[in-house]
Amino acid sequence: MRSAPSWPPRQLRRTLSEARQALEQRWLELTRTLLPGIARERGWPVNLDHCFQRILLDHACGSCWYEAIAGRPAYRKASDEQLAAAVDAGEQVLSGTLDLKRLNRESLRHRGKRGR
Incomplete structure (x- = not known):
């Protein structure tokens, strides 16, 4: 008895993996190099x-x-959607269209800390 082909097909899995x-890679470049470099x-308030x-x-998670x-x-365990949203936010912060200070205050509030 032949087993059913696995889904997604090998080529698509490779493409998704890439x-x-x-x-x-973009996440690491943004958070380890680009954003700290201009902080x-x-x-x-962070660098x-x-x-x-x-x-x-x-x-990206809203919490x-x-x-x-x-x-x-976390970046390895995040879903594709979560990581893509975080990378997109990083790109916006880098371009100056999203306010990092506001995002930091929001993040600290999620943690029960006062945002600076």
Whole structure:
């Protein structure tokens, strides 16, 4: 008896895997290099990679990321949709169309802390 072909097909799985890899690479570039690199000149209250990751993932999840994403590292455990939303927010912060200070205050409020 022949087994049914697995879904998605191998080629599509490879393409999806490549897309996810690209998304993760952009995430790391944004949060480890690009955003920390401009933090001081923009007067942001954070400059460490894990702070940018917290802020962007919280924004994408609408709550503390660890309430929506099971496991660590969060970017690897996040759904494609969650990570894409976090990357998109990072791109907007980088371009100046989304206010990082506001997102940080929002993130801190999710955690029961006062936003600066």
